[in-house]
Amino acid sequence: MGKGKSDLSLPLTELEDYGRRLRSIKTRLDHTKKLFESYKDDIGSGKVNDALDDFESNWEDGREDITQQLDALADMSDTVVREFKKLDDELAKKVNDAVKTEDKRSKAQKKTD
Numbered sequence: 001m002g003k004g005k006s007d008l009s010l011p012l013t014e015l016e017d018y019g020r021r022l023r024s025i026k027t028r029l030d031h032t033k034k035l036f037e038s039y040k041d042d043i044g045s046g047k048v049n050d051a052l053d054d055f056e057s058n059w060e061d062g063r064e065d066i067t068q069q070l071d072a073l074a075d076m077s078d079t080v081v082r083e084f085k086k087l088d089d090e091l092a093k094k095v096n097d098a099v100k101t102e103d104k105r106s107k108a109q110k111k112t113d
Contacts, residue, residue, distance in 0.1 A: 010080070010081075010084050012081050012084060012085065015077050015080055015081050016077070016078075016081050018073075018074075018077045019073075019074040019075075019077040019078050019081075020074075022070045022071075022073050022074040022077070023070070023071075023074050025070060026067045026070045026071065026074075029063055029066065029067060029070075030063070030067065032056060032059065032063075033056045036049075036052040036053070036055075036056060
């Protein structure tokens, strides 16, 4: 401590991006059925399309659990960023207030000297 480097640092930009990426993954997971349907004519094979429909049906069960977890992680990431910024602002204000108080004391001391 004291060498100009903080003891605690968080990669806030990365955490903000992390929440956005998780939400993007969730959105893409929710659109697999539309994606499969968009290729239906290109695939042509009824067996392949049936297999994709089966996959999508089975995937719905697990996807809900995964998307809930993605939401929870994204929310936690947002909370960490928000609370850390709030704490950082509060600490900066306390430091600034302490410096102003010390400045006033120094000026008062010089006047009495």
